[in-house]
Amino acid sequence: MQFITDIWTGAEQLPIYGFLVRALVVYVYIFIMVKIIGQRSMANIDPLDFIFGIVIGDILGETVSSGDTDIGGPFAGAAVIAFMHWFLTYVGLKLPLFRRVIENEPFIIIEKGQILDDMLKKCNVTIEQLLMELRQNDASNLNEIDYAVLEPNGQVSVIKKAPYNAATAQDIGLNPQNTGYPSVIIADGQLISKNMKKIMTRQELEKGLKAQGYTSIEDIFLLTVNNAGEWYLSPRLRV
Structure with missing residues (x-):
């Protein structure tokens, strides 16, 4: 005591x-x-x-x-x-x-491709810091940028000009199926039964593993299945 x-x-x-x-x-x-x-x-x-x-x-x-x-x-x-x-x-x-009192507001620091140097000074952001943030956003070519916004969390969000945006499936006439959130079925050789039961039976799991060339759940490091039925499988590495 x-x-x-x-x-x-x-x-x-x-x-x-x-x-x-x-x-x-x-x-x-x-x-x-x-x-x-x-x-x-x-x-x-x-x-x-x-x-x-x-x-x-x-x-x-x-x-x-x-x-x-x-x-x-x-x-x-x-x-x-x-x-x-x-x-x-x-x-x-x-x-x-x-x-607005307890959280910072977002600031536009590049507008229509033009760097707003007065906003950079207001936000205490140097041109070197801005260029680093743009590189990390895969936007090192300033000619491709339409807008850049300094977010409340301190990161920079980049909006590229329309011709430089990545094409989506809809842009090229495709209508892909939603894949949804992937559920973890096996983690480090352990079966997550409650997740498996929402998607498949034990027999279907074993059949799928056999089709991938595996006979045991213990051989799998990670297995996820999304709503489209797509599997991601990574085997355990034996030392």
């Missing part, structure tokens, strides 16, 4: 395993907090999410590295910060005018 108390309130001579338990508790707490707040894109973090991550890390980081720190206070502080983050996000969704 004393050990649990020391884990929560801290102790000057907290043993190594005490730090491990505290780290696990903090990790689970942050995980639950993020799940409650709601999933947002992790690929591109906006300023509000960035501030949340920094503050939460600063508040709870000390409880992991310092064995004599009481966990209760930092947990309560982190909960308040999480609530404020959720509240601002919620209000931003409901009130478009307030959304």
